[in-house]
Amino acid sequence: MDKIARIDMGAAGGPKVTVGGLGDYAGLGGRAMTSLMVAAEVHPLAHPLGAENKLVISPGMLSGTTGSMTGRLSVGCKSPLTGTIKESNAGGQAAQVLARLGYAAVVLEGKPATDDIYKIYINKDGIQVIMDNSLKLMNNYPVIEKLRKEYGDKVAYMSIGSAGERKLLSASIACTDPELRPTRHCGRGGVGAVMGAKGIKAIILDDAGMKMRPPKDPEKYRDANRKFVEGLRKHPVTGEGLPAYGTNVLTNVLNEAGGYPTNNFKSGQFAKASDLSGETQAALEISRGGNATHGCHRGCVIQCSGIYNDKDGNYVTKQPEYETVWSHGGHCGISNLDTVAKLDYMDDNIGVDTIEMGVTIGVAMDAGLAEFGDDAGAIRLMEEVEKGTPLGRVLGSGAAITGKVFGVERVPVVKDQALPAYDPRAVQGIGVTYATTTQGADHTAGYAIATNILKVGGDVDPLKTEGQIELSRNLQIATAAIDSTGMCLFIAFAIMDQPETFQALLDMLGSFHGIEMTGDDVVALGKKVLSAERDFNTRAGFTKHHDRLPRFFYNEPIAPHNQTFMMKDEELDEVFNW
Amino acid sequence: MIITVKLFASFRSGRFDIKSCEYPPGTTVADVADSLKLPQGELGIMMINSRHVKLERVLVEGDTLALFPLLGGG
Incomplete structure (x- = not known):
């Protein structure tokens, strides 16, 4: 390179x-x-x-x-x-x-x-x-x-x-x-x-005739990679849960925790969540001759994906992710995995973001373009996008635009990007990330779900404000660095819990370039990336007042916890204060 | 007392998805896990009535206890 x-x-x-x-x-x-x-x-x-x-x-x-x-x-x-x-x-x-x-x-x-x-x-x-x-x-x-x-x-x-x-x-x-x-x-x-x-x-x-990129210290790199793989295989999340059930194993977890946004963020639990769960999905995939364990690229040892077939055993799409199953499923009151799989295929084929598209359809349902739970209605709206009709172009331009065009007040976006599959009222930490990330609402930018809900890499109470700012800050810094390495973010589950696996990652980075890498170097890289992004956004006209959630998250409590988003504005303004 | 126990992911293998169970007063989350032969080291997420709890938490009549192994995704 x-x-x-x-x-x-x-x-x-x-x-x-x-x-x-x-x-x-x-x-x-x-x-x-x-x-x-x-x-x-x-x-x-x-x-x-x-x-x-x-x-x-x-x-x-x-x-x-x-x-x-x-x-x-x-x-x-x-x-x-x-x-x-x-x-x-x-x-x-x-x-x-x-x-x-x-x-x-x-x-x-x-x-x-x-x-x-x-x-x-x-x-x-x-x-x-x-x-x-x-x-x-x-x-x-x-x-x-x-x-x-x-x-x-x-x-x-x-x-x-x-x-x-x-x-x-x-x-x-x-x-x-x-x-x-x-x-x-x-x-x-x-x-x-x-x-x-x-x-x-x-x-x-086309890389015909090209070789693998050689590390400066091949022996150390090979050894570090071996330890890194061992660490991923032995951690329960990367070694067992993700391979067996994929990311959609989270449906039951978030639903149980009351943080599963349902019918366009009107409830934190969906009565039919079990029908959409990773457990149900994996069993269905296997029974139809698909595959519940598949890697998106060669060299992946986690293999969180899968192959989703129809009832006759024909390929429909790859295993829809948790966020997709949520956005096209519970968010729209839909509980049929075959409908979700069809919509996932359409997203991939038309070439649209599954989170943005699913959230938009839920907003459109709030506007009365279809009923919540109307599978055929959701597919019909996607067909509009595929055809490029005026309605389809509105929908394909996302939740914020669609909400404005149809006069919907409850539009779950930050900086006009749709919120993913975790309600910030039931998971305060992820709300901090949604509000403050340089990217618009994005769960991966600082995945507070890990410590708030999954109890991986620490334990922070999802229903309280304490500790959330520091958590989101540290996650956002670490994520900016990991996103620069080419590593899949899912390695974070193992490196947060296992110091030796984090060390193996540092050794891979170091031995590849023939230098010593420390945790401080990773933090410095993450901060450098975030600072550049923040600086661009500032010059593009963004201020701290854009680092907020839509007002309904502050004003409308959500069942079952009947809480609102409680982080204070002054606290959110401290996320990038390092 | 009657409590509802929900199991998820690999915990379901050879056990159940959801079941009403009778336990004596004073039963803790750890006691329930032991009774189901769920090794404590494998317990990842424990919730009673949609709130996270620890192993020593004492259950009361009517509680719903959800037990998950360590899981991740996103």
Whole structure:
């Protein structure tokens, strides 16, 4: 990873590729690369779909090595959904392949003069930008099917569906999994719309003839990786729970804790949650000849995903995640896993964020566009998005826009990004993260659920305010660092509980670069990333008054705990005070 | 006294999902786990009536006790 490619889509005479050294960005990867570059190079008041915005694609610092769990790819830009800086990361094969091709970043710049669409082919010999209008308005599954005929199965694909081409604010960027299904998405913040605005439909990554990235100290790296894998295998969350049930094991947990937002955040418990649970889902997948244990990229030892088949044993989609099962399920009063799976497939195919899309449908239900619990109604609304009708474009632009268009007061967003699957009134810690993260409401930015609800990595009372600010601060710092390494965030469950596994991670980072890494170095990296992101947001016009939840969380208590969000504004303002 | 016990994830194997159980007054969460042969080291999340509790918590008539192994996701 010793070069950065810049592709100017607005160059006179057509797209122009420039490959250069790392310069000021040496040593960076993942979120550190995308956020520092966007903060330094994108005008904070740029229109997110305009020539001044850039889409930065970067594998993590350890991606493309023999290290386990290193397959996260970061995409960064100014978000058309939130107006803030954005980093959205995904699994799949793309990060490993791009890293082995030697690119620390591929940057899409400028604005095309025409409405032609292009694909980018990257292999050992360089980069080609090829016009291909035959792909216009195709969705992700058919696009990959078509590209496979041309480029084969030994490559990784990134693509946008029709939503990205239409520049919908919930549009995602798909990365293919090991079996070349476009199921792993940089989902949040409308990054797919920015790729669409650059006129790029797909990126084909071909690492034939390239080798694994070599560590500076191969023996130490191998030893550290072995200890790291041992640690993941022995921790109950990463070694047992996630492989067996996937992330959706949380449905029963959050429902039991009264923090499962139901019918657009009107209750903290859903009477039919059990029908949607990870336990039910895993049993169903196995009974239909699917698979409840599947990795999104080669080298994953957690294998939290799976394959969801229909009753006849035909592939429908990958195992829907907890957030998806919630957003399309309980949030909309829907309890049928087959409906959720169909909607998950449609999200992946059209290329939209499952959280934003599901939350939007719930808001639309509050507006009367369908009844809560109306499976067919939810599918009908998604079909509007697929067709790109005026209604579909409103819905595909997210919960905030939809709430405004239809006059809904209860719109669960922060900085116009939809809240994920944990009610901040029943889990105060996650509310701190939703309110203050640089990204708009995002659970992964500082996953306070771990200590508040799961009792992993500590124990903080979810119904009280004490300790939540410090917790969210520390998690946000650690997450910004992990998101830069290329490591899947789920390693956090093991490294928070097992010091030797955290040490193994430090040793992997250190031995790869031939240096000593300490916990302080990781904290410093996390702070550097967050500071750059905060600075961008400040220059883009965001103030502390944007670091708040919607008022209904302060005014409407929610059952069963009958509590509101109780964190004081002055407390929230202390999160980044380090 | 009658309490409702809910088990989740791997705890269900060879046991049950939900059951009304009779226990003597003074029964703690640890006592219930022992009676179900759930090793205390494997207990991750324990809730009574949707609130987290510790092993030594004493149950009362009508409580709903939920027991999970250590779990994660997101």
